[in-house]
Amino acid sequence: MHTVGDAARIGPMRAREWGERAHNRRLDGVNERALVKQLLGRPDGAVSVSGWVETVRDQKKVQFIVLRDESGAVQLVNPATRELPEGEAPTAEASAALALTETISHLTQGTFLTVHGELKHDERVKLGGVEVKITTLDVAAPALPENPIAVDSGLDKRMDWRFLDLRQERNNLIFRVQTTLEHAMRTYWIERDYIEVHSPKLMASASESNAELFALEYFDTTAYLAQSPQFYKQMAQSAGFGKIFEIGDVYRADPSFTSRHATEFTSVDAEISWIDSHEDVARMQEELLAFAIAAVKEKHGDDIERLFGLTVEVPSLPFPRIPLAEALEIVAARGHEILRADGDLDPEGERQISAHVKEALGHDFVYITDYPAHIRAFYHMRDEETGLTKSYDLLYKGVEITTGAQREHRVDVLIEQAKEKGLDPAGLEFYFDFFRYGVPPHGGFGMGLARLLMLLLGESSIREVTYLFRGPTRLQP
Amino acid sequence: MHTVGDAARIGPMRAREWGERAHNRRLDGVNERALVKQLLGRPDGAVSVSGWVETVRDQKKVQFIVLRDESGAVQLVNPATRELPEGEAPTAEASAALALTETISHLTQGTFLTVHGELKHDERVKLGGVEVKITTLDVAAPALPENPIAVDSGLDKRMDWRFLDLRQERNNLIFRVQTTLEHAMRTYWIERDYIEVHSPKLMASASESNAELFALEYFDTTAYLAQSPQFYKQMAQSAGFGKIFEIGDVYRADPSFTSRHATEFTSVDAEISWIDSHEDVARMQEELLAFAIAAVKEKHGDDIERLFGLTVEVPSLPFPRIPLAEALEIVAARGHEILRADGDLDPEGERQISAHVKEALGHDFVYITDYPAHIRAFYHMRDEETGLTKSYDLLYKGVEITTGAQREHRVDVLIEQAKEKGLDPAGLEFYFDFFRYGVPPHGGFGMGLARLLMLLLGESSIREVTYLFRGPTRLQP
Numbered sequence: 001m002h003t004v005g006d007a008a009r010i011g012p013m014r015a016r017e018w019g020e021r022a023h024n025r026r027l028d029g030v031n032e033r034a035l036v037k038q039l040l041g042r043p044d045g046a047v048s049v050s051g052w053v054e055t056v057r058d059q060k061k062v063q064f065i066v067l068r069d070e071s072g073a074v075q076l077v078n079p080a081t082r083e084l085p086e087g088e089a090p091t092a093e094a095s096a097a098l099a100l101t102e103t104i105s106h107l108t109q110g111t112f113l114t115v116h117g118e119l120k121h122d123e124r125v126k127l128g129g130v131e132v133k134i135t136t137l138d139v140a141a142p143a144l145p146e147n148p149i150a151v152d153s154g155l156d157k158r159m160d161w162r163f164l165d166l167r168q169e170r171n172n173l174i175f176r177v178q179t180t181l182e183h184a185m186r187t188y189w190i191e192r193d194y195i196e197v198h199s200p201k202l203m204a205s206a207s208e209s210n211a212e213l214f215a216l217e218y219f220d221t222t223a224y225l226a227q228s229p230q231f232y233k234q235m236a237q238s239a240g241f242g243k244i245f246e247i248g249d250v251y252r253a254d255p256s257f258t259s260r261h262a263t264e265f266t267s268v269d270a271e272i273s274w275i276d277s278h279e280d281v282a283r284m285q286e287e288l289l290a291f292a293i294a295a296v297k298e299k300h301g302d303d304i305e306r307l308f309g310l311t312v313e314v315p316s317l318p319f320p321r322i323p324l325a326e327a328l329e330i331v332a333a334r335g336h337e338i339l340r341a342d343g344d345l346d347p348e349g350e351r352q353i354s355a356h357v358k359e360a361l362g363h364d365f366v367y368i369t370d371y372p373a374h375i376r377a378f379y380h381m382r383d384e385e386t387g388l389t390k391s392y393d394l395l396y397k398g399v400e401i402t403t404g405a406q407r408e409h410r411v412d413v414l415i416e417q418a419k420e421k422g423l424d425p426a427g428l429e430f431y432f433d434f435f436r437y438g439v440p441p442h443g444g445f446g447m448g449l450a451r452l453l454m455l456l457l458g459e460s461s462i463r464e465v466t467y468l469f470r471g472p473t474r475l476q477p
Numbered sequence: 478m479h480t481v482g483d484a485a486r487i488g489p490m491r492a493r494e495w496g497e498r499a500h501n502r503r504l505d506g507v508n509e510r511a512l513v514k515q516l517l518g519r520p521d522g523a524v525s526v527s528g529w530v531e532t533v534r535d536q537k538k539v540q541f542i543v544l545r546d547e548s549g550a551v552q553l554v555n556p557a558t559r560e561l562p563e564g565e566a567p568t569a570e571a572s573a574a575l576a577l578t579e580t581i582s583h584l585t586q587g588t589f590l591t592v593h594g595e596l597k598h599d600e601r602v603k604l605g606g607v608e609v610k611i612t613t614l615d616v617a618a619p620a621l622p623e624n625p626i627a628v629d630s631g632l633d634k635r636m637d638w639r640f641l642d643l644r645q646e647r648n649n650l651i652f653r654v655q656t657t658l659e660h661a662m663r664t665y666w667i668e669r670d671y672i673e674v675h676s677p678k679l680m681a682s683a684s685e686s687n688a689e690l691f692a693l694e695y696f697d698t699t700a701y702l703a704q705s706p707q708f709y710k711q712m713a714q715s716a717g718f719g720k721i722f723e724i725g726d727v728y729r730a731d732p733s734f735t736s737r738h739a740t741e742f743t744s745v746d747a748e749i750s751w752i753d754s755h756e757d758v759a760r761m762q763e764e765l766l767a768f769a770i771a772a773v774k775e776k777h778g779d780d781i782e783r784l785f786g787l788t789v790e791v792p793s794l795p796f797p798r799i800p801l802a803e804a805l806e807i808v809a810a811r812g813h814e815i816l817r818a819d820g821d822l823d824p825e826g827e828r829q830i831s832a833h834v835k836e837a838l839g840h841d842f843v844y845i846t847d848y849p850a851h852i853r854a855f856y857h858m859r860d861e862e863t864g865l866t867k868s869y870d871l872l873y874k875g876v877e878i879t880t881g882a883q884r885e886h887r888v889d890v891l892i893e894q895a896k897e898k899g900l901d902p903a904g905l906e907f908y909f910d911f912f913r914y915g916v917p918p919h920g921g922f923g924m925g926l927a928r929l930l931m932l933l934l935g936e937s938s939i940r941e942v943t944y945l946f947r948g949p950t951r952l953q954p
Contacts, residue, residue: 238640437621477908
């Protein structure tokens with residue numbers, strides 16, 4: 001023990017030494033562990049791999065483990081030692097070999113472990129052309145023997161055990177694709193001097209509509225969860241930020257159970273100043289998407305082909321544009337009768353117009369434009385001649401993934417439009433203030449990340465591509 | 478008008494033409510507008526700039542406007558035309574000149590406008606060495622004449638009018654720095670094969686503690702807002718994701734009003750598998766921070782020097798480490814008596830130990846390690862010999878910005894530790910399940926983005942560096 005005086009003097013010296021000692025160790029994914037995908041490129045010899053047990057083949061003379069980690073799967077092999085030599089004192093080596101064989105015989109699927117062993121390249125090994133002969137095996141955490149789900153379990157069951165479901169290689173790939181997609185989008189924006197914002201999700205009033213709003217007790221008042229970053233994206237325009245983006249969670253108290261809806265989802269939003277019309281927004285978005293999808297194709301195209309059986313198609317620019325009125329005619333001509341009365345496309349109508357565009361132009365995307373004001377938000381700018389909004393929906397493979405628009409920035413017109421929609425202007429005063437002290441013409445879009453990912457990978461539900469889905473009856477795990 | 482048959486045939490043709498026409502226009506920030514920072518590099522001649530009015534000097538013979546955009550400020554000039562020539566019919570040109578002068582005389586601060594004019598390089602112009610002689614001026618949205626805040630307004634008043642406060646060049650810079658900082662961190666991780674996740678913020682139970690928890694009605698049940706992504710970061714380890722990160726909002730119903738607390742804040746989180754101890758986490762985090770701060774220095778170092786009067790210092794590696802017990806002795810030796818009874822550092826203690834490290838080692842960061850179990854979360858792993866947790870706090874310039882730890886992955890030990898903390902294991906069953914089907918040793922950290930940014934820029938409160946702060950009495954704008 002040292003005195004207080006010693007501590008004051010010695011403290012930082014020891015601190016530095018410790019730090020240096022720590023740093024002399026190798027930081028390689030994180031320690032001396034090799035990732036499975038690195039094995040093929042390594043020479044034969046000593047190696048350490050960590051992962052979880054996918055299968056065990058416990059044959060009489062030899063044992064095989066397929067071990068998976070986040071990068072792939074590899075075969076581990078152990079010549080079984082079933083009994084000690086009779087009639088002589090067992091060597092430590094023989095006892096260890098017996099114990100190792102026993103351990104492997106009792107391994108359960110899903111157990112996480114580290115193996116030190118000898119790497120050997122062997123073309124006959126179908127799984128990756130290498131195998132590891134086990135020297136020692138350390139179990140980090142054994143798995144309960146009964147795996148509650150199988151690959152063919154229903155979606156709801158798989159969601160109950162999402163952490164096991166995500167161990168599938170294809171599910172792991174989904175989130176690698178998402179990572180690449182997001183990073184590419186952010187890179188596109190940041191290279192063009194966009195500012196990233198994190199707008200608050202706790203609000204004093206609704207951000208989009210009074211329906212589908214989650215409310216919570218907030219000290220002495222009530223707060224609401226943001227349904228979109230809409231108002232605060234626009235605030236950035238008034239703040240002179242010029243061009244901004246946000247990727248963050250938003251909330252909808254939406255009781256529907258479709259494959260495209262969730263109560264909490266990640267929204268990809270951008271908003272830009274000094275536009276001439278929504279067309280400037282659409283042009284930015286199509287460049288962004290082509291850039292991001294190209295990045296996904298480059299990094300994961302082969303894996304997607306292998307695991308999802310589809311070829312990622314980088315969309316050509318520009319995306320086709322069709323005014324809504326024309327889209328409705330085309331859909332009618334294809335024999336689909338739209339039953340909704342508001343004059344908007346219904347989900348089947350969206351599929352039909354996308355099918356038409358795919359057949360006629362070979363394109364997966366289509367902008368539907370020129371929506372009438374009565375089916376758009378109050379803050380969409382309207383064309384002075386036609387009265388139609390300066391807005392679009394973007395459909396991808398038959399599903400709407402985005403609404404974009406130029407915003408009405410003239411505060412008197414904006415207030416009138418809010419009143420016309422039956423909104424109480426009093427609750428929106430804080431928002432109208434953004435326009436009263438000067439604001440540039442501006443517009444932007446919001447896009448559901450999960451919808452984009454679902455369609456890109458040909459999945460049937462956003463639940464498949466959401467890390468942990470939230471719906472009306474789904475709050476766990 | 479064309480028939481339905483025509484529409485079906487013509488639709489996509491027109492769509493393609495429209496798209497191509499649209500694409501022939503230039504996409505340059507977004508339209509033909511020049512950013513102020515580009516002016517110095519452009520030749521004299523016709524130019525268009527857009528921004529907001531910072532000041533107007535309305536002299537008898539000449540008018541000056543300082544126009545600011547997201548990239549800088551430029552002087553606009555107009556030779557005043559105060560009256561039409563007497564005794565002759567005014568030319569259209571003379572009338573326009575008179576009208577322009579009138580318009581400028583009535584411009585209010587904050588008005589957003591576009592000017593077409595003639596760029597002229599002139600070294601005598603202090604503001605950037607260029608000026609623009611106005612040809613035409615189009616007001617996008619006039620500002621109300623009374624600016625409700627001034628640069629020296631109090632923080633609370635400025636937060637009431639945050640969108641105006643953010644027009645200050647230094648505030649704009651804060652969010653450019655944040656953008657660079659985040660992008661650098663994400664890039665560091667993505668280059669090392671980390672997966673980005675978006676964990677749900679709606680939960681069926683508390684993520685950290687039952688105190689400071691926001692609750693909301695969720696259809697037929699109650700949901701809680703996540704206080705951290707802790708459990709779901711760990712779930713990714715059980716899912717075999719290996720290395721993950723998340724930058725997202727979290728919520729604390731914390732009634733305190735300090736400069737370091739908020740009810741909603743952006744948390745920077747990472748979690749990695751197959752670590753040997755918390756030291757692996759600390760080593761990753763210090764590399765990450767050095768990388769990200771270096772990126773900020775490179776991109777914004779000069780602007781930070783100019784607007785914040787400080788030099789960004791890229792920290793050397795490794796950061797110093799001091800065990801808590803030793804830190805307490807050092808602080809005591811410096812004459813600070815810690816009044817809290819739990820044996821942790823208090824805020825002044827954190828300042829003292831950081832001051833000590835700065836004086837002795839010239840370092841802004843210090844890891845405080847080896848915390849006793851009673852002041853750490855139940856999921857921190859404990860050293861089997863000492864009983865101390867395998868965890869750290871990271872202090873930066875005297876303020877705690879991070880807690881990091883190796884997690885207890887042995888489910889029986891974990892459950893015991895939860896019980897010991899008085900938690901009801903029943904509410905944590907979904908979390909314990911993550912460990913029952915196999916899990917690797919793992920650890921990670923959580924870091925408050927605003928705290929990091931505040932300290933990096935030498936600001937006094939996270940409110941200054943948060944886009945829209947949320948506190949017990951602050952839900953608007």
